[in-house]
Amino acid sequence: MAMELLIQIMLALFFIQKASAQESSVAKPGCPAICGNLTIPYPFGIGTDCSANQTFTIFCNHSISPPRAFLSENVKLEVLNISLELGTIQVNTPVITNCEKRSNDQPLMSSEPFTFSDTQNRLTAIGCETVAVISQEGLSVGGCLTFCNISSIKRNNSCFGSCCQTNIPPSLKLINASLNSIDGKEGCGFVFVVDQNWFGSRTDVYDVTNLEQVPAVLDWRPTGACNSFGPVNSSTKSSVCGRNSLCTDQGLCSCREGYEGNPYLPDGCQVTCTSLGVVLVLAPMCLYKVMKRRHKRKLREKFFKRNGGLLLHQQVSSTETNVETTKLFSSKELDKATNHYNVDRILGQGGQGTVYKGMLTDGRIVAVKKSKIEDDNKLAHFINEIIILSQINHRNVVRLHGCCLETEVPLLVYEFIPNGTLFQYIHDHNEDFPLTWDVRVRVATEVAGALSYLHSAAAIPVYHRDIKSSNILLDEKYRAKVADFGTSRSFSIDQSHVTTKKVQGTFGYFDPEYFRSSQFTDKSDVYSFGVVLVELLTGQKPIMAPRPDDEGRSLVTYFISAMEEKRILDIIDLRIAKDGEKEELIKFAELAYRCLHLKGRKRPTMKQVAAELDSIRMSHGSATAQQNYEDVGYSVSELNEAWDRSSTYTSSTAYISFTVDAEPLITK
Structure with a gap:
């Protein structure tokens, strides 16, 4: 009983500590960390006194409900996400069009003070026999050509035909976009720079023509060393990385092994449960994390057995199949692929389950079937489908990429048939x-x-x-x-x-x-x-x-x-x-x-x-x-x-x- 009481007290202390330290571990001490639904991590900050320097100042517009974040009060680029791990920031950029009702007189896309990511963005155009060109300082640096197709092409969720894409050159901050018809006739086209992960996960890419803005990815990491930001405060002088952190080859700060947190804050990297010399005040956090990991592991094992993992193993052992080559996806991987099983990703629903459109980390578009398992008979059908499809390799049979058995209901991952x-x-x-x-x-x-x-x-x-x-x-x-x-x-x-x-x-x-x-x-x-x-x-x-x-x-x-x-x-x-x-x-x-x-x-x-x-x-x-x-x-x-x-x-x-x-x- 005494041990149980001690654990309860330690957990209570941990949750109090966690609640009070959660915001300070993200933003500069004494500064707000939230603007509307967006978390603003240091070196970014809401206001000049809360950021590493003026470049990273975020303007939080409270006249909108809920409040929304912008790169600055003058540059109207809305911030959608900030990643410290990748050194990127996702913002809304305009959809340029020459259509009469939506004509844009200023076809200029600016990422100031950062650069457009040349790895995560694509220049994209939609139209009929339209040439889309991007230029910088009067020189053409890229472009693509669309073709006229019958309306049925719009049923396809990939970009070809009346949609085209091309890479953008590195280090671009200003992009001037223009649209021209091949035969000189007046047409209606659209051009934009877009986050390819976001674009590729759309149910219908042609719906973008109804939007005025789309997400794009900017690169904010310094070129060279992490001290390119300039001094953060008097204690760190020329380095932007806090204590117990290091500067990676990509020019980003990262907590050293055994530490976690925000590496850009002076004391943002804190010791983890795996480090030596853990102080007593961190014991509740360590205990909580150990218990949480153990609970998740046992839950995954329970689901794996209930969803037929052992039955699948028996089938593999008793038949000469290629099931061993069928990938077992993790629940985390498929949760990310389907944007947490967002209702916007639903392709269809039926008696056997719900099918979601997903995008894997390698860029493949897939269909994720969340099966309904109500009894052992349906579970046998589920395992049977894995066994059968693992034996089949035919161009006119839907391909099974793999499955996931560690979730509450089993999941099948197929090629996406649009x-x-x-x-x-x-x-x-x-x-x-x-x-x-x-x-x-x-x-x-x-x-x-x-x-x-x-x-x-x-x-x-x-x-x-x-x-x-x-x-x-x-x-x-x-x-x-x-x-x-x-x-x-x-x-x-x-x-x-x-x-x-x-x-x-x-x-x-x-x-x-x-x-x-x-x-x-x-x-x-x-x-x-x-x-x-x-x-x-x-x-x-x-x-x-x-x-x-x-x-x-x-x-x-x-x-x-x-x-x-x-x-x-x-x-x-x-x-x-x-x-x-x-x-x-x-x-x-x-x-x-x-x-x-x-x-x-x-x-x-x-x-x-x-x-x-x-x-x-x-x-x-x-x-x-x-x-x-x-x-x-x-x-x-x-x-x-x-x-x-x-x-x-x-x-x-x-x-x-x-x-x-x-x-x-x-x-x-």
Whole structure:
């Protein structure tokens, strides 16, 4: 009891000490450290008496609510962040434009008294056939050229085409920017110097045209030694670094090993818990830090076990996979990448979790999926997705970069696919990127090729088990990427099927043969893909809205009926009816028809499907299609009856889990 009481007293003393010393450890003693929501560390200071010299004086404008910081009262550069470790300061700089309503008569960007960082900034321009040039003292020192693109280019979140970027030369303080049209015509363009980390993390980089200012990074570190600032006070004379600190090769002050704090303050570097000769007054702080680190470590270990870390290890030990090369990200790394999982970074939400856009330290843009783990079954799906994707290397399958298991909920890190899902383009009639017949055949061919690879060419064959248009993503060039392998299964080459205790799938794409037998085969994927083909052909959703003629509640029955009655051309999506050759449309429909055969053994393999789609894509209607439809083995009424029975079906050996696609997981 006495020991516990002593610990409580020491912790209480520490928190009192910490609260009183927190502000003084940042700013010069007796000076304010906060302006609005921004911390101002020394050598910067609010007012001339609180900074190292006039160069580092910050003006805090209290007439604004909340107060905002500026480099000086005359230079209207708002300060957004100050980094002592990097020697940089982030400020707002203007977006220069020649648009009539926002014309800027003074296209001058000034970083006085500091310089624009040539490593962290990029000169960026947005416009149509626009030349952006930066000059200093009348000499052109850089520039870039934009091109005119169709409006769909704006869906892409990287800068190319109607957006261009270039590096800026080092040591620039004043930048004169100009915009000119290539053909001399009047245009509307934008040019700005921007922090590339901020710009690259935008959901839509073209939104910058709606802003008047953007963040840029200035370099405030001295060139040469740390004494370039001049004297700080009488005790340090020519050095700006305080006691127990040193001047690094980058010209910045840094606390010596065993010390931490603000190295620019005379006594800013304080002894840490790892140093020798710790005085008794620091014991509470040391104890608190040790306990905090121990608690965080135990929490990470707890999450790692709960999120399947041991299960993943067992899977790696029992299978010949490349899981050991899959990166385990730290929680700190992904928290920084997603800006603390900011709501502005959300790409989409669904039943399996939330997907955020993130930027790793190496500059890669990624999608971070924060999974919903409610039971052991979903945890198994999560680990299964890691195992499956670690085996796959295909251009039309979404790539897994790694995972994080030490957080409260597990995280998966994928390559970022910017242009949404095939489901959106089929059913939302997006005008920015029209889904033409050529595009539909190409996308279908790419997906079929990926599934053929999974079934017959991968090192360990894989059944996807949830093929649907909302699990097909489109990348920056609108190429197909198959995603979501949570319910997928790998199998040995001599296996013909997988028997599952729980029958799972998405209603409308579900293989009726699998439903009856609980045996999932490669032909079950073929059936689901056949539904996607019908979606592409008709523009209809797998579960159709009630129709006046009541032709059936599923797209499959609607399509089968049209095929049997020789009126397939009547149900073709109007957007492609005049675009595609009649023979190609019929061939495409016939292939989908065979994929939907009631008996799996009579369906084509995915390899055959991919070959036929490639033939359709290459033929451009040169061959004459024959409407010789093989009997699919059931009538429309039988199919309707089968689905009616499925809604009330029960079994002692199988559990049924249907999902209905209302909203795809990734929406942007």
